[in-house]
Amino acid sequence: MRRSLTVFLSLAVVGGLAATAPAVASAQGRQDIPQSHPLWASPQAKVADTAPSAKLDFRVYLNLRDQAGAEAAAQSVSDPDSKGYRNYLSPQQVRDRFSASDQTVGAVKSWLQGSGFQIGDVPSNRAYVEAVGTADQVQQAFAVKLGKYSVKGQTLRAADKNLSVPAPLANDVLGVIGVDQATSLFKPDHTDGSATPAAQSAKPGVVAPGPGFRNAGPCSTYYGEKVDTTDPAYQGKQLPYAPCGYTPAQLRSAYGLDTAAKLGADGRGTTIAIVDAFGSPTIYSDASTYAKRNDPSHPLTQGQFSQHVFPPTPGQEAPDQCDAAGWYGEETLDVEAAHALAPGANLLYVGGADCQDLSLDAALNYVIAGHKADIVSNSYGDTGEDIPADEVKAFNQISIQAVLEGIGVYFSSGDNGDEVARLGTPSPDFSASAPWITAVGGTSLAVGKNGQRTFETGWETGKSTLKNGAYTPAFPGAFNGGAGGGTSRLFPQPFYQKGVVPDALSTKNQTGNAKGRVVPDISAVADPNTGFLMGQTQTFPDGAYYDQYRIGGTSLASPVFAGIMAVADSLDHFHHGFINPVLYKLTSRTSAISDVKHVDAAVQRVDYANSVDASGGLLTSARTLDYPNLTIHTTKGYDDVTGLGSPNGLAFLLLV
Incomplete structure (x- = not known):
């Protein structure tokens, strides 16, 4: 399985806004990012320190300015019972109403640059700030120690505790992805x-x-075309050979798209x-x-x-x-x-x-x-x-x-x-x-x-x-x-x-x-x-x-x-x-x-x-x-x- 973390941070989801777990105060004016430390990264599982010069590429994701408002608007534009149904927003309107502000992006970039990182991509919706640096810079910036841990047959990088950020940025940082390797891949x-x-x-x-x-033969050009009469019956029945693979025309026909095509809809x-x-x-x-x-x-x-x-x-x-x-x-x-x-x-x-x-x-x-x-x-x-x-x-x-x-x-x-x-x-x-x-x-x-x-x-x-x-x-x-x-x-x-x-x-x-x-x-x-x-x-x-x-x-x-x-x-x-x-x-x-x-x-x-x-x-x-x-x-x-x-x-x- 891709992840080993078994405790999840509450987040706003469809059907109701769940309470968000508060950031935990840390030393020297810092606050923890809750549950940013994988549970498998225990002292017993540690096999080595991460080389200080190792290069890391990570992203600091930023909170929406109005999470509850964004969810309410999303329900409005998609719910046929709503007055706002299909009144979609442009990307610019989403940025203006809900995305992190330019000031927030600037503050996060300034902190990262001051910590020695090279700033990478910031997408047009200001969803995250990408940064590149060394493991040593990450350790200093997030107040952690990076190590390599044995987990499920792999050796993966992770921090020894929750990442933390300066307290003034805590309400703006949604999370950090890429510092650990808590992923066994999609x-x-x-x-x-x-x-x-x-x-x-x-x-x-x-x-x-x-x-x-x-694919070997025999197989059928359509379901039931050919029946296996030479092999033993299965559950008392001679089975049809599997189709050789449906063609585009067969699937369009099966799902009724041919009629729409006659109306010019393709x-x-x-x-x-x-x-x-x-x-x-x-x-x-x-x-x-x-x-x-x-x-x-x-x-x-x-x-x-x-x-x-x-x-x-x-x-x-x-x-x-x-x-x-x-x-x-x-x-x-x-x-x-x-x-x-x-x-x-x-x-x-x-x-x-x-x-x-x-x-x-x-x-x-x-x-x-x-x-x-x-x-x-x-x-x-x-x-x-x-x-x-x-x-x-x-x-x-x-x-x-x-x-x-x-x-x-x-x-x-x-x-x-x-x-x-x-x-x-x-x-x-x-x-x-x-x-x-x-x-x-x-x-x-x-x-x-x-x-x-x-x-x-x-x-x-x-x-x-x-x-x-x-x-x-x-x-x-x-x-x-x-x-x-x-x-x-x-x-x-x-x-x-x-x-x-x-x-x-x-x-x-x-x-x-x-x-x-x-x-x-x-x-x-x-x-x-x-x-x-x-x-x-x-x-x-x-x-x-x-x-x-x-x-x-x-x-x-x-x-x-x-x-x-x-x-x-x-x-x-x-x-x-x-x-x-x-x-x-x-x-x-x-x-x-x-x-x-x-x-x-x-x-x-x-x-x-x-x-x-x-x-x-x-x-x-x-x-x-x-x-x-x-x-x-x-x-x-x-x-x-x-x-x-x-x-x-x-x-x-x-x-x-």
């Missing part, structure tokens, strides 16, 4: 559904394309931003080749695609665990899926310098601060919610500004189901659990011969491998990945979920009469066994070149839903912004949402043992759809796998 939420582990990559900037993967007039780490050197070539091969009437033109990739931070002392080539695959999936659903929309890719919070938050803030897009799709997240207060508060402020500006921010709900297998207890994933974003869950989707949605159920997969004529383990198999969901321990129930999300779900993981935020909000296709055909440059035994394979994960669901919302923008002639209040108040319990229910179904899947060809043999397995043995379940009405359900064509596009 992971992209995509999967091909195979058992082959992702390869770790070389250092960013010199990364070769990731290892090649191909996403044009809307910009979708995609935020990931790094930047694939072959992204435009791959995405344009994919469109030419699989959707020739909707090419991806140079004028539709742009990117901004932050350069790596030189000299940064941090573990290199990012699997950059894996992030290349994530970027490619996101771009191709978004274009597939909204072929008229413009696409902006923004790549973080690495896969840590410091860089991904900066990439997201880049889009929001300059209103560079109308929709943002993010297909990554943490394992659970074990997140320090500084990161939660910083992310909360970025997402609130997005709401104020009318920007819709979508996050995939994760690919590890209820997280019990990894964490020991059920949990949704952060950032999907944050209250001011839309969490997109995942489904298994059956698209029929004529492009119709035959059925859609929750994506939770059970795998039974065929060995010596028998399936092991027996039905429903072993859990093999699925959509994240569940009830947050970190965030209380937001206003938009009240009266819609059942108490049986909102009271999970809570104490007393408390209710929590439940994930997800909405869902779309994610199951790699009923997944999307993707094209990407990969490294095969005979070289690196473009090839195609089936892929899934809620990394697919998020850009698919972002594409659907871009089509809604162009059909309705306005940008929808933060849609959760509308989803829960106007579309729940209506035909605009397809209620995703449990379906008893399974598919037969054949894989190459070596991932690329038949020379190493074939692996056959039955994949149970909507695996039942988790703490989250697909049920009638709102549920914690698929949320309210999935969008239902023109009815959804017109009602949101």
